[in-house]
Amino acid sequence: MRVGLIGLGAMGEPMAHNLASTGLLYAVWNRTPEKAWVVAQELNVLQADSPSQLAEWCDVVITCVSADKDVLEVIWALIPGLGPGKIVVDTSTVSSATAITASKMLEDHGANFLDAPVSGGVEGAKNAMLAMMVGGDEDVLERARQVLEQVSARIVLMGPVGSGQGTKAVNQVMAAGINQAVTEALAFAHELNLPMDKVIDVISGGAAGNWFLEHRGPSMTHAQFNPGFKLELHHKDLTICKRMAEEKGLQLPLTEQTIKDYQVLMNEGFGQEDISALYRLKP
Amino acid sequence: MRVGLIGLGAMGEPMAHNLASTGLLYAVWNRTPEKAWVVAQELNVLQADSPSQLAEWCDVVITCVSADKDVLEVIWALIPGLGPGKIVVDTSTVSSATAITASKMLEDHGANFLDAPVSGGVEGAKNAMLAMMVGGDEDVLERARQVLEQVSARIVLMGPVGSGQGTKAVNQVMAAGINQAVTEALAFAHELNLPMDKVIDVISGGAAGNWFLEHRGPSMTHAQFNPGFKLELHHKDLTICKRMAEEKGLQLPLTEQTIKDYQVLMNEGFGQEDISALYRLKP
Secondary structure, eight states, rough: OEEEEEESSTHHHHHHHHHHHHTOOOEEESSHHHHHHHHHHTTTTEEESSHHHHHHHHHHEEEESSSSHHHHHHHHHGGOOOTTOOOEEEOOOHHHHHHHHHHHHHHTTTTTTEEEEESSSHHHHTTTTTTEEEEHHHHHHHHHHHHHTTTTTEEEEEEEETHHHHHHHHHHHHHHHHHHHHHHHHHHHHHTOOOHHHHHHHHHHHTTOBBBHHHHHHHHTTTTTOSSSSSHHHHHHHHHHHHHHHHOOOHHHHEEEEEEEHHOOOOOOOEEEEOGGGGGOOO | OEEEEOOOTHHHHHHHHHHHTTOEEEEEEOOHHHHHHHHHHTOOOOSSHHHHHHHHSSSEEEOOOOSHHHHHHHHHOOOOOTTTTOEEOOOOOOOOHHHHHHHHHTTTTTTEEEEOOOSEEEEHHHHHHHEEEEEOHHHHHHHHHHHTTTEEEEEEEESSTTTTHHHHHHHHHHHHHHHHHHHHHHHHHHHTTOOHHHHHHHHHTTTTOOOOHHHHHHHHTTTTOOSSSHHHHHHHHHHHHHHHHHTTTTOOOHHHHHHHHHHHHHHOOOSSSGGGGGGGGGG
């Protein structure tokens, strides 16, 4: 089975490494071709001239881009090279509506689609420990599973196309709340003059333990905010989540607060930092 | 080494089991003697007539009670049986000031004190997987460590007496925020008609993963709120945390919101339920 990967950003590049290490990766394409050239050389795989060439060469195409518009552009560009039996797996975080549109675009050409956004941070991408939330048909997932297992530790089929993205929206809302919870508590610890590294260590082992505390607590309390997960991307996701909730008549107070806080940080020029830069606003 | 345990509640009883299983537990005492009788029979240990008798018999006395007043009463009652070299380890969640007072009361009789509150829930107590936040002298901790390792997976010395309780206060603040984060996100998932068990499973594996989601998510989404950790006890702790923060001029918005929400639930008669009953308030 030949796998192609489109989008060699913070998440896509380590996924490419993991796919290459098992010999599954056949080719890559990236909007900035120089980046694709470097990765192709490094991993000893082909660099496609276009998404459609990649689609011609490969059985499974994984896309990993940033925004709804990018996903639809890439799908459009893939189509000339696609045909029956080929599978496109989009690991980007976009709306359920975009996933459904992408799936319909491919259906007409006999190809299959899975929306398969991931969580687990850059660490999870590097260690192939991502959690993958999949929307689509079970038999399509089964055909692609061997490939997806090279990048994910947990793959869960949530329902039809779009439900992977719905689940990712829930994940982003929870991540926002946890960011608020962890930064509030660590600011309190700081005020109490407690040894911060020890606080993070011991609390991580108990009932308030969480991934974010363990992986971002040490850096944020040392005023290091390298991404990780860029604050302005989380801001974009949360704005979509807020709208989705409003359509259902539901309020998301922590998400709304986080959107406001991130906006303050973006205005101050911190949009490219990790989401843990929220700690900057905690007195 | 002989160990005595005072307070056979939701956390104390499983700790007694773990200490008995390694032969370290010598005697128990409980405010309700019938409870102590049952546990003593079951574990084949002695039932002391009074805290002071337990203190006479044992080298290390572990206390596990509910409130500041209870800790000081028990310490007072222990004193006639204590002497040089004996160690009292209080695993209750109380204020740093109470810990310091308790330590001073014991100092005059040559005994040593550690404040050693724990986190990890009833599950952690049962599986001896608690995280223990210790305040006191390093050499006292080293003398008691063998005992404490029978109930804890992670033991961290935070600083002088009182700093264990300070750290526990931070833990309780973080737990409040995480409760808000998890219940807000799961209510959103419910509105999106996602399969809740799968949502909990997959999100637990990613960057929004946390102990509370994994251990309380399944029960709360099935409207089961058996404690666990009683809501009214967390309310009590958070009220103390809020006061501590105010003394430092710090605001804890999630803690303040949680105090209000718990008060609503307590007024409705849900104070004895697990803290995850916060999900009742999420539309």
